[in-house]
Amino acid sequence: MASSPRQTPMDPERPTGRLCTWVESLKYHDIPEDIITRAKYLILDGLACCLVGAHLPSSEKAAAAALDLEVADGSAIVFGWERKVGPLSAALLNDTFIQGFELDDWHRDAPIHSNSVLLPALFAAAEHYGRGTGDTPALHYSGRDLLLAYVTGCEVGPRVGLGVWGAHVLSKGWHSGAIFGPSAAAAAVAKLFGLSAAAIEDALGIACTQAGGLMSAQFESEVKRMQHAFASRNGLLAAVLAKGGYVGIKKVYEREYGGFLAMVSAGNGMQPQFKPEEVSKDLGVKCEIESIMVKPYASMAGTHCTIDCIAALRTLYPEKTRDLSNFESIRIEMSEPAYHHGGWKAVRPLTSTGAQMSNAYIGAVYLVDEEVTPRQFRNDKLDRDEVWRLVDITTCECNPDYSKSPKDKARTKVTVAFKDGSAPLSHEKGAPRGVQPPLSNEEVLNKWRLVTKGIIDEERRTKIEQIALALDECDDISAISKLMTGRTVNPLA
Structure with a gap:
């Protein structure tokens, strides 16, 4: 047997x-x-x-x-x-x-x-x-x-x-x-x-x-x-x-x-x-x-702290950070894993996949559009001169201090220098929105409703939401x- x-x-x-x-x-x-x-x-x-x-x-x-x-x-x-x-x-x-x-x-x-x-x-x-x-x-x-x-x-x-x-x-x-x-x-x-x-x-x-x-x-x-x-x-x-x-x-x-x-x-x-x-x-x-x-943004997770740093600078210094013609350089500091994943040099032309994986590109897009949603990655949006000028003056660096502790692996610092000689502006975050704090259940529901709007009809959308x-x-x-x-x-x- x-x-x-x-x-x-x-x-x-x-x-x-x-x-x-x-x-x-x-x-x-x-x-x-x-x-x-x-x-x-x-x-x-x-x-x-x-x-x-x-x-x-x-x-x-x-x-x-x-x-x-x-x-x-x-x-x-x-x-x-x-x-x-x-x-x-x-x-x-x-x-x-x-x-x-x-x-x-x-x-x-x-x-x-x-x-x-x-x-x-x-x-x-x-x-x-x-x-x-x-x-x-x-x-x-x-x-x-x-x-x-x-x-x-x-x-x-x-x-x-x-x-x-x-x-x-x-x-x-x-x-x-x-x-x-x-x-x-x-x-x-x-x-x-x-x-x-x-x-x-x-x-x-x-x-x-x-x-x-x-x-x-x-x-x-x-x-x-x-x-x-x-x-x-x-x-x-x-x-x-x-x-x-x-x-x-x-x-x-x-x-x-x-x-x-x-x-x-x-x-x-x-x-x-x-x-x-x-x-x-x-x-x-x-x-x-x-x-x-x-995720609150339509990009690789390792770019989110970059977005939040730039968003903070835009809130704190709205006039200064909206005059993009006065930007001389942008420096993004990150941990080793984040640098290897998203700190590479973006080269024009870029596919939507590459764009979503690049800290330099995502930072530039946020500076121009003040959002990172699917519409930023349409083919007609990927080759904009105003975005690529900012990408070209951006450098990404691995900050060894951010790699010493697991709790700092998302830490990011963005520094903007200006052509007019005024003092550079910097902002540092330990973790992005969506991590500290995580999106609440209500925010997840709002995301569902936002990103599916127009993708399927309202009746179907409501039924899926209710069953899930x-x-x-x-x-x-x-x-x-x-x-x-x-x-x-x-x-x-």
């Missing part, structure tokens, strides 16, 4: 085993009410980002290529379109849309865009298995099922990132969220499926061997928009394989030879090189979802998927 599959991880006392045991044991009623409430608002923000990004030019190119591979109508909805595809393609495209415009959430200490990784994988899995196939009955997932799986992924992804020193991964040239993301998606979908701790270990081992993402994607390419999508798709695939009994890498986080943390952290210069204990640290005690930040904010009362999350079907408007049109 064949032996029954094991139900426990290979080594329950090591970090991978403890993490998998916790994921299996977590129940909806274990999650504090305020965390459930915050999760609902975060999910609403993710849906907004998806609707806004669905018909951007790069999104349409990605969709055209992926849809060309689909030979028949599938089981999972492409959000913002009128098409169903296979679940892996749906996860890939819907994630690409969420990441389409630098509007989505990010984790403060271990940079990952949780919504883009989790929501596409979870909805694709729920839709596919919700229809039933052959002798397999249809499975219906409730809003509580979604919230439980979502919170699980929000807790796993950042912890895996902290095991390789979080934001330091960016300094070494990895796209951090694409590295941590497969673990988050695999854990979330495995939780949705109700897998055993042993199968969750398999899912994580399969997910980790698929991780990858190069941060050089932020310059000229469009693939930066898709790298979290690879993580979402691969995490979904990993959980499906584990659900079918496929065996993954065991003890994947603590293995010395070929283990995930060991390989991703190779050559990072840190002591210790990696920290496997972080993967399972404070589970059920510290909620990493509380460190997920919602009452997810704990929703019997079947396909109600959201159905409302996410149908063409949206390109915000750059």
Whole structure:
């Protein structure tokens, strides 16, 4: 007789085993009410980002290529379109849309865009298995099922990132969220499926061997928009394989030879090189979802402190900072991770992706327009002489004092010098709006209403909002998927 599959991880006392045991044991009623409430608002923000990004030019190119591979109508909805595809393609495209415009959430200490990784994988899995196939009955997932799986992924992804020193991964040239993301998606979908701790270990081992993402994607390419999508798709695939009994890498986080943390952290210069204990640290005690930040601006998170410094100077010295012809130089000082991510020299012409990743460009745009919204990145806005004159007189510098403490990794100082010889003006902030303080639930709701206005009709928008904010009362999350079907408007049109 064949032996029954094991139900426990290979080594329950090591970090991978403890993490998998916790994921299996977590129940909806274990999650504090305020965390459930915050999760609902975060999910609403993710849906907004998806609707806004669905018909951007790069999104349409990605969709055209992926849809060309689909030979028949599938089981999972492409959000913002009128098409169903296979679940892996749906996860890939819907994630690409969420990441389409630098509007989505990010984790403060271990940079990952949780919504883009989790929501596409979870909805694709729920839709596919919700229809039933052959002798397999249809499975219906409730809003509580979604919230439980979502919170699980929000807790796993950042912890895996902290095991390789979080934001330091960016300094070494990895796209951090694409590295941590497969673990988050695999854990979330495995939780949705109700897998055993042993199968969750398999899912994580399969997910980790698929991780990858190069941060050089932020310059000229469009693939930066898709790298979290690879993580979402691969995490979904990993959980499906584990659900079918496929065996993954065991003890994947603590293995010395070929283990995930060991390989991703190779050559990072840190002591210790990696920290496997972080993967399972404070589970059920510290909620990493509380460190997920919602963006108030349509640009890379590392540019937000620059915007806030310039906004403060504009408020304090309105006449002086509006005379742009008198600007001689602009200096932006930042920490090492922020400098490597957004302190590079912007060169004309620049794509919308590059523009959103550049502190120099974002600072110049704010000086000219006093806002950083999707409209700033239309093609007709990217080559303005008044913006590029300011970009060309801007220098970004790594301030070593900002890299000594993790609490200073967002610290930024902007100094403006003037042609008329008057004293330079400076402003320094330790963290941007959206971090200190984080956006409130009411501000997240206002963002949803602002960025989706004109993207979909009012009735549809209201229904999505109502269901998302009452997810704990929703019997079947396909109600959201159905409302996410149908063409949206390109915000750059």
